[in-house]
Amino acid sequence: MKIVVAIKRVIDYSVKVRVKSDQSNVDLANVKMALNPFCEIAVEEAVRLKEAGKATEIVVVTIGPKAAQDQIRAAMAMGADRGIWVETVDTELDALTVAKLLAKVVQNEQPQLVLLGKQAIDSDNNQTGQMLAALLDYPQATFASKVVIEGNEAVVTREIDGGLQTLGLTLPAIVTTDLRLNEPRYVKLPDIMKAKKKTLDATTPEALGVSLQKSIKLLKVEAPAERQGGIKVESVDALIDCLKNKARVI
Amino acid sequence: MNILVIAEHDNQTLKSATLNAVSAAQAIGGSIAIAVIGSGCQAVATDAQAIAGVDKVLLADNAAYAQHLAENEAKLVASLAKNYTHVLAPATATGKDLMPRVAALLDANLVGDVIAVVSPDTFKRPIYAGNAIATVQDSDAIKLLTIRGTAFPAAANTGGSASLESVSEVFEATKTRFVGEEVVKSDRPELTAARIVVSGGRGVGSSENFKVIYALADKLNAAVGASRAAVDAGFVPNDMQVGQTGKVVAPELYIAVGISGAIQHLAGMKDSKVIVAINKDPEAPIFQVADYGLVADLFSAVPELTAKL
Numbered sequence: 001m002k003i004v005v006a007i008k009r010v011i012d013y014s015v016k017v018r019v020k021s022d023q024s025n026v027d028l029a030n031v032k033m034a035l036n037p038f039c040e041i042a043v044e045e046a047v048r049l050k051e052a053g054k055a056t057e058i059v060v061v062t063i064g065p066k067a068a069q070d071q072i073r074a075a076m077a078m079g080a081d082r083g084i085w086v087e088t089v090d091t092e093l094d095a096l097t098v099a100k101l102l103a104k105v106v107q108n109e110q111p112q113l114v115l116l117g118k119q120a121i122d123s124d125n126n127q128t129g130q131m132l133a134a135l136l137d138y139p140q141a142t143f144a145s146k147v148v149i150e151g152n153e154a155v156v157t158r159e160i161d162g163g164l165q166t167l168g169l170t171l172p173a174i175v176t177t178d179l180r181l182n183e184p185r186y187v188k189l190p191d192i193m194k195a196k197k198k199t200l201d202a203t204t205p206e207a208l209g210v211s212l213q214k215s216i217k218l219l220k221v222e223a224p225a226e227r228q229g230g231i232k233v234e235s236v237d238a239l240i241d242c243l244k245n246k247a248r249v250i
Numbered sequence: 251m252n253i254l255v256i257a258e259h260d261n262q263t264l265k266s267a268t269l270n271a272v273s274a275a276q277a278i279g280g281s282i283a284i285a286v287i288g289s290g291c292q293a294v295a296t297d298a299q300a301i302a303g304v305d306k307v308l309l310a311d312n313a314a315y316a317q318h319l320a321e322n323e324a325k326l327v328a329s330l331a332k333n334y335t336h337v338l339a340p341a342t343a344t345g346k347d348l349m350p351r352v353a354a355l356l357d358a359n360l361v362g363d364v365i366a367v368v369s370p371d372t373f374k375r376p377i378y379a380g381n382a383i384a385t386v387q388d389s390d391a392i393k394l395l396t397i398r399g400t401a402f403p404a405a406a407n408t409g410g411s412a413s414l415e416s417v418s419e420v421f422e423a424t425k426t427r428f429v430g431e432e433v434v435k436s437d438r439p440e441l442t443a444a445r446i447v448v449s450g451g452r453g454v455g456s457s458e459n460f461k462v463i464y465a466l467a468d469k470l471n472a473a474v475g476a477s478r479a480a481v482d483a484g485f486v487p488n489d490m491q492v493g494q495t496g497k498v499v500a501p502e503l504y505i506a507v508g509i510s511g512a513i514q515h516l517a518g519m520k521d522s523k524v525i526v527a528i529n530k531d532p533e534a535p536i537f538q539v540a541d542y543g544l545v546a547d548l549f550s551a552v553p554e555l556t557a558k559l
Binding site: 011139167 | 321349379390488524525544551
């Protein structure tokens with residue numbers, strides 16, 4: 001079974017985001033970039049499926065500028081076999097455009113399973129996997145916390161509001177990962193060295209036959225309203241007094 | 251403007267997130283229809299008809315829609331959408347599963363997690379876990395939105411008298427099989443809709459110790475939440491997680507107990523009207539957003555609070 005994992009280069013999750021003074025976007029100059037945490041979980045799941053003998057090849061694909069190759073190499077160091085880099089200068093593509101590019105890659109590669117993170121921690125869209133599934137008319141399981149391959153089916157447990165749901169998807173299928181699916185491994189130095197020798201093919205939206213149209217225009221990015229800290233109270237009695245008589249919430 | 255709101259429900263009752271989405275539709279302005287898609291969900295349609303300001307309820311009642319599978323519902327919503335300028339759904343697990351699939355079928359984009367309507371084509375949404383707010387303009391012919399419930403008031407669920415129309419189109423996927431569902435049953439209010447939320451963090455220390463949190467919550471008729479640290483440590487199930495990767499809540503009163511206040515957690519609760527923090531570490535970042543902070547050992551302060559309320 002071949003698995004395609006779509007990954008994204010994003011700001012490192014530990015970096016405090018700052019909005020540019022002209023409110024055109026957030027300031028990404030000289031900040032640490034990394035593999036999106038949910039994508040990392042998707043790569044880890046693919047590698048575990050390969051280690052369990054369920055998958056034979058893992059292909060990672062990313063869309064972005066040249067620097068996005070770093071994230072392909074990071075995924076290769078975790079255990080992915082091969083990489084595809086779709087070169088775009090624009091890092092703010094619409095989710096639908098991203099899904100269309102990925103659909104072309106999936107059509108070319110013909111995997112049985114496509115894994116994606118449920119969302120990227122920059123745009124927080126949570127859309128690409130579902131759109132990709134619609135474009136390919138594949139079954140989907142979003143927010144996966146458990147993936148089991150049984151014959152021609154992926155049995156996926158999903159995190160839904162108030163609990164868990166389990167679906168059986170006839171392969172090929174799309175699965176998006178939630179946080180608790182797994183804990184990604186630490187990569188060892190020899191694996192980083194090995195990753196450098198793996199095949200990384202480059203392609204372009206033109207070669208894939210996808211035009212980079214946009215229907216969502218970013219007008220402005222603002223910092224959220226700052227919440228002012230309040231007061232410290234000395235005792236439980238003082239707290240109850242504040243809640244009853246000042247805030248009037250109890 | 252002709253707006254369609256997709257109802258959130260469990261085939262028996264209409265979820266309050268639908269009422270918030272109706273408010274967002276009212277902010278856009280125009281005639282409002284609600285689609286109730288499910289199986290054996292007539293009672294939900296009746297509830298939807300009573301929502302103030304709703305003109306029409308579309309009821310698609312078929313076994314194919316019983317589990318809200320995105321594969322089936324997306325095709326139906328895409329078909330219904332052609333009569334509307336806007337299609338809105340609550341930004342819940344179900345709405346987020348469904349709406350991008352609808353969008354791709356319509357060759358359109360989707361504006362997710364809308365927190366404000368600027369104009370009928372311009373919306374605000376949080377990005378970077380709420381650390382920035384983007385204003386975006388959508389030029390798609392049909393605007394598709396998911397609505398963050400905590401950002402809009404609930405529309406009144408009485409006083410309306412919408413007409414009811416049956417939808418007979420059925421889409422049934424053959425490649426998705428429903429295996430099962432484990433939904434936690436609780437007598438406490440739902441986390442995202444509760445007026446008061448009491449949350450516990452790593453400081454609570456164990457699953458067993460969470461009983462002090464439950465006791466306070468029950469005294470206040472509050473929902474119980476938790477930080478990611480408490481969930482990851484296995485103290486409570488993951489559907490209780492409040493934060494960037496969990497649920498976003500904005501109750502009238504949020505009581506954070508033994509929670510340090512990581513950015514991850516703050517992203518999920520900072521829009522609460524009144525925040526109380528109880529933590530023994532006076533330097534905990536939670537105190538920077540709390541209206542009332544109590545530096546104390548939670549195992550003495552919380553039972554005392556519960557007893558005195």
